[in-house]
Amino acid sequence: MEPTSTSVSSFIDGVASPVRRRDAQTLLELMTRVTGEQPAMWGPSIVGFGSYHYKYASGREGDAGAAAFSPRKDATTVYLPDGVDTYTEQLSLLGDHKTGASCLYIKDLGNVDMSVLEDIITESYRRVSADDFGSGG
Template structure:
């Protein structure tokens, strides 16, 4: 996947849910501060910061945002490319969320500890960019 030329601000302005829109604005500020990168759209609905290169055992490889999120209908998805299992202790203190293999699903950022979330994002970003040559 590659970043697109779509405006991140326009995308966020078009998010129907006021809670998801507010959370998207909060995550843009948080991830920009953590990564030192400007946001970019990766595909039609993912806001990413920086990039990393991945390669699966199957041989499939590509690039993706090193820190990223998407304001989905049911919850905001925060992507953790190094997986959620690394953050078991932090997630136990995060607040209201659900997890997938590489995703956090958060319905309302007001119900989580943003310092803990920021720490998780920072560590994940550091790990995946350290593994990407030239980042």
């Protein structure tokens, strides 16, 4: 996937849910600060910061945002490409959330510890941005 020319602010302004829109703005500010990168749209609904190249053992490879989120209908998704299992201890302190293999689902940032979330995002970005991340080996 590659970044698109779609305006991030227009995308966020168009988020229907007031809670998701507010949370998207909060994550936009947080991820811009911790990554030092400017946001870009990756596809129609993912806001990403920086990029990393991945290559799976299967041979599939591509690029994605090194830190990213998407304000989905049911919850805001925070992408953790290095996997949620990396953050078991921090996630136990986070507050109300659900997880997938590399996704953190949060219905309302008001119900999580923002300093814990910031630590997770910062560490994930650092790991994913390392030169040897995603090389498949």
